[in-house]
Amino acid sequence: MLRSILVAAGLVSVVLAACVAATALGFGRAPLSDRILVAATRQLGDYERDNATIYAHGKVLHAYCAQTRRATTLVVDRRLHVRERGRHLLGRTSLAALADFELGGCPGALRRRLLHDLARHADIVATAMVDGYELRLPRAHPALTVYFTRRDLPYELRLEGRAMRGTSRVRFGVRA
């Protein structure tokens, strides 16, 4: 009886190990860039507002983004700048306003953008740095670089398009 149980236990362990090994050898782990993006989207889901200092169009702008379930509002230098409702920007939709909206780092909009890039398996280049990670999406329009802390929260965004370019320092606050 004991021998039968020992044989079965041994064989089941071999099955378990072989199956894990086959799957791991076949598919490995998701690349670092994808894992950082997944962690970031998870983190961003916990926030509903952020502050950003935007360096664009030769100016320094102070932005504040707040989102509700229906709409996202970006206020720049204490004036309503861009409002997004149902994934459509209302009011100003110039390239400069779009750039500001991207650089504003609104948590929901940024999360959606990162999820979109994940879903289509976009080219993402990850570089580990001393205090975090740099993720570049060179083929996105416009090209986007996001710097993450070690706790997977974005702290700097950089846009490098022809008409939409600039950088921003973002700080997330108030968990949902």
Add this chain to the structure above:
Amino acid sequence: MTAVVLRPPVVRVRAAWLHVAGWWLFSRIVVMSAFGVLDALGPRGYFGPRVFRHPLSLLDSWDGAWYRRVVEHGYLFVPGSQSDVAFFPGYPLLLRATGLPPRVAEPVVSNLALLIALIAFYELSAKLFDADRARRATVFAAIAPAGFVYSMGYPSSLLFALVCLAMLAALGDAWLLATVFAAAAGLTRPDALAVVPPLGALAWSRRHSLDPTRRGFALAAVLAAPAAIASFAVYLRWAVGDAHAWSSDEATWGRAFTLTGPAIAMRHVPAALLGHHAWLTRDTVALGLYAALLVVAKRVGVSWPWIISALVVLVVPLFSGTVESEARFGLLALPVYWALAAVSKRRMAGGTLRLLSLGLLVTLVVLTPYAWP
């Protein structure tokens, strides 16, 4: 000391296999022709023009697209979004092993796996009953209405083959081989749990004729499928950092496993029968038919372990709170085919049932753009 050897059963081509192969070929011609007509004439349903741009795209639709994604990019779990961790690795591993582009590999692997499955099912049925009933049951398995998925990017035919091969190996006392097949089945889909009751009953019935080591092998064969299913959680813990990724992701697909799941699923049945949701209607009707055929199966002498196996296939998914895809899951309820074989002894009844099954098979192909299998 007992010799530890893998004893593959002796394989000899039999005349009955040609009959089975003939029905396999005929059923696949019917399915592929129906897909060809669908590709040319529509309806287009929920499918965009991209699906109709490539002749093989229809076969790669719904779950097939996700399996392709696993083959091409591996696993990635995005919490709160539908991810590919909902799809077990056995089938995409095999697709990758072929070295073919996934869109080509899917129908090739699925169709060939069906041929192996049908031959294994014939042999299994002949061992459990008689050659005549086995032949009739195999024909119904080949032309099962939901069996159009056997030609698509779905692992159903591979799972069917592995379950039958595991049982055949066990019946031939090749328990190590049964362990390998059962483990491969578990790695392919969680429905592989269906192999546990008949394997368990067989191992129990032979416990006195086996020496202690072989008894251990038999016990391992019974536990192999659950172990392989558990292995996916271990892999996900390592690969995406969450051992529960599969069950979390199932929730985003509308499947949240709870004890009250069957009650929640049944709450949707009236709406389904009124035709509000085409796929629920199809799956609710299929569930009713499978249940009725299981009653027939018990009456015509199918043993309890096989009935329980079919119930595992049909009832466990209900705990996720929906009847969705029951038509496809029921393909692995093998007693259904034995019941059909029993009630189609007469030529007239057999012919009518086959025609009806073929008609439903073609109809469900045409409905593919409206309802995922």
